[in-house]
């Protein structure tokens with residue numbers, strides 16, 4: 002089964018990296034399209050896959066077709082390729098807001114449709130992806146999609162109505178976590194740590210904390226309380242974060258991201 006990607010930027014490259022590393026298909030069984038020759042050259046050099054500047058060639062060669070362009074370009078790309086889509090294709094959208102129904106309606110023909118929401122940690126095999134399928138996708142095909150998504154991290158099927166919430170908490174949140182790491186590192190530099198160490202120290206602390214949530218199964222509040230000694234330094238920081246509205250800022254940011262996603 003050949004896999005195609007229309008657009009080969011950050012997200013497509015991350016997903017292809019996982020697919021190749023886990024041997025889901027061989028390099029020759031992946032075709033990607035780019036807008037420019039320079040983009041194609043980059044994809045060939047970085048990933049070793051077949052490249053084209055013709056989106057329609059991706060559809061004629063691949064059975065699973067990922068739409069890996071920005072949401073604003075979905076309609077234009079679907080208009081360009083829709084007459085080539087057949088019942089053998091599985092069309093995979095990875096953009097926020099582009100529902101299964103929107104994808105089907107825009108294609109204007111009965112097509113197997115999947116919605117996935119990956120995230121950038123897929124680049125290092127630590128992605129968290131969720132997905133849903135329309136009812137034309139068979140159980141076997143859904144398992145193939147699962148196998149592909151698990152090649153770059155964890156994966157779960159969820160009801161489509163939860164995709165916008167998922168997009169905020171997993172698709173978008175890496176940006177917020179990177180901001181948190183950057184801010185922690187700036188504070189560490191202000192306290193005298195060299196910048197090079199500040200980033201890796203902060204990142205390791207975030208990774209270790211996330212690992213504790215995942216591996217201990219304990220409530221994050223309980224894990225937080227374990228760090229806070231009475232009259233200690235951590236609880237002083239907790240007091241300041243509460244005063245500055247950290248929880249509310251995070252709540253608002255994710256709500257804003259989810260709501261914006263619905264409008265795309």
Ligand SMILES: NC(=O)C1=CN([C@@H]2O[C@H](COP(=O)(O)OP(=O)(O)OC[C@H]3O[C@@H](n4cnc5c(N)ncnc54)[C@H](O)[C@@H]3O)[C@@H](O)[C@H]2O)C=CC1
Pocket residue numbers: 007008009010011012013034035036040056068069070071072074077078095096097118119120121172173
């Ligand atoms: N970056 C992220 O963290 C995540 C992105 N997504 C979704 O993934 C999709 C791709 O995002 P990125 O990879 O970040 O964007 P990107 O900008 O890195 O890659 C998009 C690529 O598509 C190419 N492109 C644009 N128009 C095209 C056309 N008409 N035909 C062929 N190629 C075309 C661009 O040249 C570019 O290389 C978006 O829909 C985004 O919402 C989903 C989850 C996370």
Ligand SMILES: O=C(O)[C@@H]1CCC=N1
Pocket residue numbers: 097168172173
């Ligand atoms: O904001 C974006 O473009 C995408 C959607 C999910 C994460 N990043």
